Amino acid sequence: MLDILLPILIFSALALAAIGAVRRIRLWRQGRPSPVPVIRGLAAVPRRYLVDLHHVVARDKVMSSTHVATAGGFVAAMALAIVVHGLGLAEGVLGWLLLAASATMFVGSLFVARRRINPPARLSKGPWMRLPKSLMAFSLGIFVATLPAVGVLPPDAGGWLVAVLLAAAVAWGLAELVFGMTWGGPMKHAFAGALHLAFHRRAERFSTAAGPGRRSTGLKALDLDDAEAPLGVETPADFTWNQLLGFDACVQCGRCEAVCPAFAAGQPLNPKKLVQDMVVGMAGGSDAAYAGSPYPGKAVGEHAGDPHGPIVAREGTALVDAETLWSCTTCRACVEECPMMIEHVDAIVDMRRFLTLEHGNTPNKGAEVLDNLIATDNPGGFDPGSRLHWAADLELPLMAERGEAQVLLWLGDGVFDMRNQRTLRALVKVLRAAGVDFAVLGNEERDSGDVARRLGDEATFQSLARRNIATLAQYRFDRIVTCDPHSFHVLANEYGELGGNYEVSHHSTYINELLEAGWLSLKASRLGRVTYHDPCYLGRYNGEYAAPRAVLDALGVERVEMARSGYRSRCCGGGGGAPITDIPGKQRIPDMRMNDVSETGADLVAVGCPQCTAMLEGVVAEDRAVVKDIAELVADALDESAPAKDRRRVTEEEAA
Amino acid sequence: MPHETTKNAAGALDVAVLVSIGRHPVTGRTRRADQDARAVEAALALDHARVQLIHAGHHETDSEAALRGYLGMGFEALTLIEQAGDADVLPALTDALREAPPRLLLCGTRAETGEGSGLLPYLLAESLGWPIVTGLAEIERVEPEHVTLLQALPRGQRRRLRLRLPAVITVDEAAPAPRQSAFGPARRGALAVSEQASRPDTALADWTLEPARPRPKRLKVVKAASARDRFKAAAAKAEGGGGQVLTDATPEQGAEAIFKLLHEEGVLRR
Numbered sequence: 001m002l003d004i005l006l007p008i009l010i011f012s013a014l015a016l017a018a019i020g021a022v023r024r025i026r027l028w029r030q031g032r033p034s035p036v037p038v039i040r041g042l043a044a045v046p047r048r049y050l051v052d053l054h055h056v057v058a059r060d061k062v063m064s065s066t067h068v069a070t071a072g073g074f075v076a077a078m079a080l081a082i083v084v085h086g087l088g089l090a091e092g093v094l095g096w097l098l099l100a101a102s103a104t105m106f107v108g109s110l111f112v113a114r115r116r117i118n119p120p121a122r123l124s125k126g127p128w129m130r131l132p133k134s135l136m137a138f139s140l141g142i143f144v145a146t147l148p149a150v151g152v153l154p155p156d157a158g159g160w161l162v163a164v165l166l167a168a169a170v171a172w173g174l175a176e177l178v179f180g181m182t183w184g185g186p187m188k189h190a191f192a193g194a195l196h197l198a199f200h201r202r203a204e205r206f207s208t209a210a211g212p213g214r215r216s217t218g219l220k221a222l223d224l225d226d227a228e229a230p231l232g233v234e235t236p237a238d239f240t241w242n243q244l245l246g247f248d249a250c251v252q253c254g255r256c257e258a259v260c261p262a263f264a265a266g267q268p269l270n271p272k273k274l275v276q277d278m279v280v281g282m283a284g285g286s287d288a289a290y291a292g293s294p295y296p297g298k299a300v301g302e303h304a305g306d307p308h309g310p311i312v313a314r315e316g317t318a319l320v321d322a323e324t325l326w327s328c329t330t331c332r333a334c335v336e337e338c339p340m341m342i343e344h345v346d347a348i349v350d351m352r353r354f355l356t357l358e359h360g361n362t363p364n365k366g367a368e369v370l371d372n373l374i375a376t377d378n379p380g381g382f383d384p385g386s387r388l389h390w391a392a393d394l395e396l397p398l399m400a401e402r403g404e405a406q407v408l409l410w411l412g413d414g415v416f417d418m419r420n421q422r423t424l425r426a427l428v429k430v431l432r433a434a435g436v437d438f439a440v441l442g443n444e445e446r447d448s449g450d451v452a453r454r455l456g457d458e459a460t461f462q463s464l465a466r467r468n469i470a471t472l473a474q475y476r477f478d479r480i481v482t483c484d485p486h487s488f489h490v491l492a493n494e495y496g497e498l499g500g501n502y503e504v505s506h507h508s509t510y511i512n513e514l515l516e517a518g519w520l521s522l523k524a525s526r527l528g529r530v531t532y533h534d535p536c537y538l539g540r541y542n543g544e545y546a547a548p549r550a551v552l553d554a555l556g557v558e559r560v561e562m563a564r565s566g567y568r569s570r571c572c573g574g575g576g577g578a579p580i581t582d583i584p585g586k587q588r589i590p591d592m593r594m595n596d597v598s599e600t601g602a603d604l605v606a607v608g609c610p611q612c613t614a615m616l617e618g619v620v621a622e623d624r625a626v627v628k629d630i631a632e633l634v635a636d637a638l639d640e641s642a643p644a645k646d647r648r649r650v651t652e653e654e655a656a
Numbered sequence: 657m658p659h660e661t662t663k664n665a666a667g668a669l670d671v672a673v674l675v676s677i678g679r680h681p682v683t684g685r686t687r688r689a690d691q692d693a694r695a696v697e698a699a700l701a702l703d704h705a706r707v708q709l710i711h712a713g714h715h716e717t718d719s720e721a722a723l724r725g726y727l728g729m730g731f732e733a734l735t736l737i738e739q740a741g742d743a744d745v746l747p748a749l750t751d752a753l754r755e756a757p758p759r760l761l762l763c764g765t766r767a768e769t770g771e772g773s774g775l776l777p778y779l780l781a782e783s784l785g786w787p788i789v790t791g792l793a794e795i796e797r798v799e800p801e802h803v804t805l806l807q808a809l810p811r812g813q814r815r816r817l818r819l820r821l822p823a824v825i826t827v828d829e830a831a832p833a834p835r836q837s838a839f840g841p842a843r844r845g846a847l848a849v850s851e852q853a854s855r856p857d858t859a860l861a862d863w864t865l866e867p868a869r870p871r872p873k874r875l876k877v878v879k880a881a882s883a884r885d886r887f888k889a890a891a892a893k894a895e896g897g898g899g900q901v902l903t904d905a906t907p908e909q910g911a912e913a914i915f916k917l918l919h920e921e922g923v924l925r926r
Contacts, residue, residue: 231840360728360838367836375680375687383682459839 002145003155005167006085013174014082020182021191027282028248030307031241032230034201041198048197048206052213056339066111070135071190073105074177081142084149095150102143109135122254124272126291131176131186138173141166184283192248193340199242200341217332217541218493219349222458232353232456236281236319237307243347247278249340252292256334256344259564261571262327262578266586268295269327271334271344274320278347281305281319295324296585311351314359325351326363327583330454330576331536336567352456362455365580370457377446377464379580382416388442390421394428397439404476405439407431407510410491412484413447414610419617423610426635427483427507433638434519438481444471448487453494454576462498465490469500479503481510483631485537485609486575492542506538508548508608508630515554521639522555530557531602531625533593533616534569535609548608548630555637560600570596574611590615597625606630669705669798672753674763675726675734676711676770677719686718688725691764693834695792695827696729699762700835702795708758712737712745712852713770720847727845728837736847744857746776750783752852757784759821760803765790765828771860781824788824789817792831 058064080098083089113132119125145166147153181191200206202216223229233239239247256271257263263270273287273295280287286304294300298321305311305319312322325348334344356362362370372381388396399408409431414420431438446464453461472480480502482488492504505513514520532552538544545566552559564570573579573589594616597605604626607613617627673696678689699707709726713719715738727734737748753761761784766774781788793808796816803823807815808830819825880886902913918924 227843356836356838358838358840360730360836360841362836370836371687375685376683381682457839 002148002163002166003085003088005163006081006145006170007088009167009171009174010082010086013178016179017182020179020184024182024184024188024191024248027307028241028245030237030282031239031244032237034240034242036199036203036242038199041200041203044203044206044208045194045198047208048200049194052206053197053339053341056337056341062111063115066108066115068108069104070108070112073101073103073108073139074135076101077105077139077142078178081146084146085142095146098146099143099150102139102146106136106139106143109139120254120258121293122258122272124252124254124290124292126289128186128252128291134173134176134180137169138177141169141173145170186252189249189251189340192245193251196242196246196249196340196342199245201240201242201246201343201346205341215541215543217489218497219346219453221462221494221497222353224459224462230354231357231458232355233347233350234310234354234358235308236278236305236311238354239278239347239350243343243350244278244282246340246342247275247282247347250275250279250342251340252276253339254292255337255339256342257293259333259337259568259570261329261331261333261573261589261592262583262585263293263296264592265573265589266296267327267583268298268321268324268585270295274324274348275342275344277303277305277320278311281309281311282307287319295321298324312355312359314361320351322355322361322363323583325355326366326581327578327585328576329536329571329573329578329589331571332540333536333568333571336540349454349456352454353458354456356456357459362457363581363583365582366455366577369577369580370452370455370460373447373449373452373457373460373464377467378413378416379447379451380413380416384446385443387411387415387445388440390415390418390424391428394425396428396442398442399439399475399477400442400444402439405437406478407436407438408472408475408477408480409438409440410448410480410482410484410487410504411440411445412482412487412610414484417610417614419613420610423483423613423629423631426629427631429635430511430514430520430631430638433640434514436514436519439475439477441471446471448484448490449494450486450490451577451580453490455580465495465498465500469495469498472500472502479505481505481507483507483608483610483629485535485542486611489537489541506542506544506547506608508538508551509544511630511634512547512550512554515551520634522634522637523639525556525633525637527555527557527604527633529560529600529602530604530606531560531562531597531600532565532606533562533572533597533612534565535607535612536569536571536575538608539569540567548606551630551634552606555633557604557633560602562596562600564596572609572612572615574609574615579611579615588619590619591621594619594621594624598623604628606633669702669760670708670758671699671702671705671760671762672708672710672758673699674711674749674761674776675709675723676764676767677713677722678725678768686722686769688722688834688837689764689768690834691766691768691826691828693726693729693764693837694829694831695762695764695825696726697834698792698795698825698827698831699760700729701832702798704798705760707731709734710737710749710752711735712749712752713739714741714743715847723847724842724845725837728839728842729835730838730841731845732841733846733848736849737852738849738854739852740854740856742856742861743854744860746779746783747855748852749776749780752850753780753784757822760798761786761822761824762792763824763826765826777824777826784822784824786822786824787819788826789819790826790828792825792827794831795825 080101084094084098109132112135116129116132148155176185177187181187204214205216206213230238254272260271270293272292276290277287284306288301290300303317303319311319328348330345332345369379372379377384446468449461449464480491488504488506491502532548570593572593602625607627608630613627675692676689678687680687709731711723723734737752739745739748763777766772777788789807791808793806793814795805797804801821802818803821804818807817809815880889
């Protein structure tokens with residue numbers, strides 16, 4: 001009887017899956033167009049899955065092996081089941097292979113089941129709790145049903161009752177695992193995830209046969225010349241179709257939730273819930289069925305939306321509240337952790353763009369900061385003619401007078417901040433000690449546009465960027481060095497789309513090069529235990545984790561690492577305009593970060609970013625570690641008795 | 657425009673807001689003028705109002721960006737009464753307002769560019785024959801023939817006034833801060849040109865204009881021994897020490913007293 005039932009079950013499941021796939025694809029295609037190479041994308045899926053995605057998944061060894069056994073077992077078992085049971089070709093080795101595949105899958109499903117006993121808070125419950133049972137039903141059902149096919153059991157062993165039970169188990173498994181993939185069950189992540197890998201909006205992230213993928217962290221520019229182009233995202237259908245596809249790929253593992261600083265601080269943001277809300281909006285309906293952690297302080301079931309309705313209502317509630325979007329610090333911890341390669345930060349900034357550019361609703365100090373940027377080219381509203389007042393006694397060489405220099409020192413808006421002025425003075429001292437040929441733009445420099453862009457004001461960003469690019473185009477320099485990772489990121493990764501391509505280095509990178517080249521001589525350090533806080537915009541955005549540590553090691557300090565450091569570094573809370581929009585939570589992000597510091601027992605935390613300095617130094621606590629920029633540490637350790645080296649003089653002598 | 661769509665169009669109050677080109681105090685870049693933007697905000701805060709923005713003046717690229725700043729507060733159009741560079745906008749504005757009189761006219765107290773004398777609202781009210789109230793804090797209630805409002809007085813005091821419509825109300829820093837100007841509506845909004853004859857400002861032609869010089873401020877010497885005294889001195893009312901109240905004085909006596917004071921203060925020189 002099974003040999004009649006199984007083919008019917010298998011092929012009807014496949015047919016239903018095909019129908020579901022068409023429906024699901026239609027949901028994604030509600031989004032705006034985004035051209036992708038279809039064939040090349042599909043062809044790249046195996047590599048992107050096995051190399052890039054696995055690289056992220058493998059950070060959790062147990063879950064990674066579980067997934068390999070379960071998913072690999074299932075794919076093999078399903079393919080073989082179609083041949084063996086669907087087409088009735090059990091000859092030779094095929095049946096045995098099917099037995100092996102379903103057994104592997106069963107072992108994997110036991111680990112999935114173990115995971116679901118007291119699951120961590122970050123995992124979604126609801127339908128996900130039944131998934132291990134479905135996996136077991138399918139793998140066991142197929143295993144037992146295959147035994148007669150390979151001749152281990154007689155063809156009609158167990159009689160009709162066993163046959164019906166087996167058919168029921170296989171049917172359950174097929175429902176969850178085959179057409180559940182396209183009709184919206186937990187297995188949807190497999191179908192949408194595979195296509196998301198194929199049609200990802202940032203294909204350059206993935207490795208190819210030629211080499212590893214590039215970090216792709218710059219936001220994509222809005223076309224402001226086209227008056228018809230939408231300014232950001234108002235409705236779910238305003239996302240590009242492959243962004244919608246990306247949301248649908250979410251497997252609700254909650255790794256993003258676990259690393260999100262805003263979520264930990266009790267601000268009303270949970271990246272996982274946000275992505276699920278976009279899925280709700282894409283299909284239309286309410287978030288009542290969501291079975292994971294809610295946005296802190298916001299009950300589930302009160303928000304609803306549809307593909308063409310607003311995501312954020314001007315008044316009342318819609319799909320998401322504005323404060324959820326403004327809680328994000330754009331630290332990219334979620335993107336770094338996401339095994340499905342979802343781009344949360346892109347989506348959040350897209351929605352912020354609409355709120356700022358169309359609603360005119362940037363919260364708290366946002367509007368004031370944007371007005372200042374428009375009127376004075378700096379967020380504080382200071383006189384742009386006073387950018388160099390802090391350096392009145394330093395006689396900094398100006399690009400306007402020199403015309404060229406090896407290094408263009410980009411100072412950033414920290415010039416108006418007395419704390420950061422100390423860092424800048426230290427950096428100038430270091431550069432002079434090394435005899436670096438550098439010059440500054442002085443009053444010709446403007447805000448890089450970082451804050452305006454993260455606050456959604458793409459128009460002000462582009463205005464600042466274009467004027468900065470025009471200024472930079474007048475001068476000749478080998479590279480830009482800056483002590484502000486935000487300026488670094490924008491200059492290096494976001495000006496390119498507007499026509500400005502530069503080689504940019506963070507000052508820690510540059511100082512490390514000077515040390516390695518022997519241009520700086522340092523005294524033995526008297527610093528004790530030091531830890532290093534990775535700025536998001538230097539680390540996750542630009543992949544520079546090594547140079548600051550190398551500089552600290554060259555200083556001879558006892559370097560200790562925080563539990564969350566490197567690519568898992570916790571944000572200081574200062575990115576993305578978060579201190580400006582200032583969405584209230586239960587605790588402050590920098591307080592949590594300084595707790596991380598004190599857990600290491602370090603007396604000093606080295607930083608490399610004016611935002612991080614301000615945020616961490618603003619923490620009031622007993623015995624708080626001292627916050628110092630890398631440049632300050634190096635400047636303090638300079639051996640001034642060593643003969644000064646002047647690179648310019650050397651090159652001139654060589655020329656002579 | 658969004659602010660025209662009211663639930664009860666028949667009972668909607670016609671409000672006109674005069675907007676001018678502002679100038680940022682630090683960089684001198686054109687922008688929406690702060691007080692005028694507050695006047696727009698006050699108009700937008702009204703229920704059942706049809707709000708119209710009017711600008712009279714010389715039109716340039718620079719000033720267009722500033723005017724679009726007002727459109728960005730949520731308007732589809734702004735009425736632009738184009739004038740020559742040397743024009744006196746008062747007659748043109750008077751004519752335009754006579755042709756289509758609003759029930760309520762709002763504007764900033766003083767412009768950030770041009771003469772900035774702060775006289776325009778008074779001259780307009782005079783030529784239209786409407787009452788004028790300065791220093792609006794809040795419009796509390798609008799009736800068909802009257803408006804009830806709070807007027808801001810020094811040191812946070814408020815005075816409730818009931819005013820017959822039509823009327824002119826001027827707005828200064830006491831009114832709520834204006835909403836953010838959004839790029840999208842600012843870019844889409846239309847500048848609807850309204851034709852009015854441009855009459856040259858003959859008085860202005862005779863004036864000599866020169867950049868303002870910062871004038872020395874009178875030092876307020878506080879001799880205080882304790883923090884409490886210093887606080888009291890800082891929080892004290894500005895005392896009109898040496899002032900003089902004239903009652904039942906003839907115009908000649910009044911003029912004499914003012915003339916004497918102006919001499920004493922060095923405003924008029926012999």
